[in-house]
Amino acid sequence: MRRAGAAGEPVPAEVAAAWAKVFMEQLYGMQKPVRYECRRRGSNDPWEEAEPGDVTHPRRRGLVIRALYLHPPVAKQQHRWPPGSNGQGHCLDCDEAQWLAAPECRPHAPIRDHRSAMPFRITWVIEPLEKLHYLAKHLNPFDRDKWRKEATYLIDRIRDHEKGSQP
Ligand SMILES: [Zn+2]
Numbered sequence: 001m002r003r004a005g006a007a008g009e010p011v012p013a014e015v016a017a018a019w020a021k022v023f024m025e026q027l028y029g030m031q032k033p034v035r036y037e038c039r040r041r042g043s044n045d046p047w048e049e050a051e052p053g054d055v056t057h058p059r060r061r062g063l064v065i066r067a068l069y070l071h072p073p074v075a076k077q078q079h080r081w082p083p084g085s086n087g088q089g090h091c092l093d094c095d096e097a098q099w100l101a102a103p104e105c106r107p108h109a110p111i112r113d114h115r116s117a118m119p120f121r122i123t124w125v126i127e128p129l130e131k132l133h134y135l136a137k138h139l140n141p142f143d144r145d146k147w148r149k150e151a152t153y154l155i156d157r158i159r160d161h162e163k164g165s166q167p
Contacts, residue, residue: 033067040064077105122158129155 001019004011038050041062050065058065079091079101087098093107115124133151136144 038063079105
């Protein structure tokens, strides 16, 4: 193959097919499938684990068989340390501290709040305020009164405001 590539000549289809066959045999030929799955011929049912009899007599049983192999593990992502951190820094991707970081870097996907795509609505504040009103029971009597009054006042103002701004 290297010689053909270096010469820059086109390769006949049967030669390419032979190469592909060798590749596939080297990649998969030596491996045993980790699992066989089957489903009715011509159906779109979900695949189910096949019994040994299904694998040896798929035609008689009207089944389609597929073999599953283990796939090579996905390459591990390396941490990226800030330049000159000397073991004291935090990874630029996952924010783990260098001295206790796991070997693999797994950045957290940022959690997106669907509200950030919408124009702000003052009524979103009502629920946290109601929660504040509820949680105020854990405070001392003085603070409990203060924050319950505050929350009630703001919730009422927001409701009034919403009523006033309805078309
Ligand atoms: Zn990392």
